[in-house]
Amino acid sequence: QVQLVESGGGVVQPGRSLRLSCAGSGFTFSTYGMHWVRQVPGTGLEWVAVILYDGSEKYYADSVKGRFTISRDNSKNTLFLQMNSLRVEDTAIYYCAKDRGFCSGGTCYVRNWFDSWGQGTLVTVSS
């Protein structure tokens, strides 16, 4: 079955960087768009970013645009989130999520809803 395992969270000072990873298994990783979604403890969910199956397109929430970069290595079935210039308000549980996409005519598409999620990794930004 689909398994997504995040890693790389921890405590970091404001202004510093952190890189999250998400290892996927149980599905053909290279044919699905992938997302990062975060949850500030005690509050709701916020979509962070998406990357298409081949990395050709990426979209971000305004709150992280210019500071975070989503990327993937399909040879290693791994998704990444490079987080720079971290702020206290970036403190959250970060989930990676698989898109319920589909492939047709040699191209794969995203549907932009999430059919599998990891258990999350906690990022705490604090001085």
Place this chain on the structure above:
Amino acid sequence: DIQMTQSPSTLSASVGDRVTITCRASQSISAWLAWYQLKPGKAPKLLISKASTLEGGVPSRFSGSGSGTDFTLTISSLQPDDFATYYCQHYNNYPLTFGGGTKVEIK
């Protein structure tokens, strides 16, 4: 950006109760809406997509309805495993946004 407003934010109910959660979009999103269930320490779970399509393996006591701007998630007979927080999410365009969540508590 499309704003998603869920109500109520907290709901107290008993096993066997019928429960309805509403989600309103700030503009029409056709049927591009999903519902998720979150429990502490567990991976979130997709329940419904396209407003009313039940995900495989999700009990039939869950149902979704609506289109345009107004949507509902209904649990026909609340079970112990259903005490959790529920979120709606639109996927009409970017940025994708979620409702604020509805926590279903034991009465």
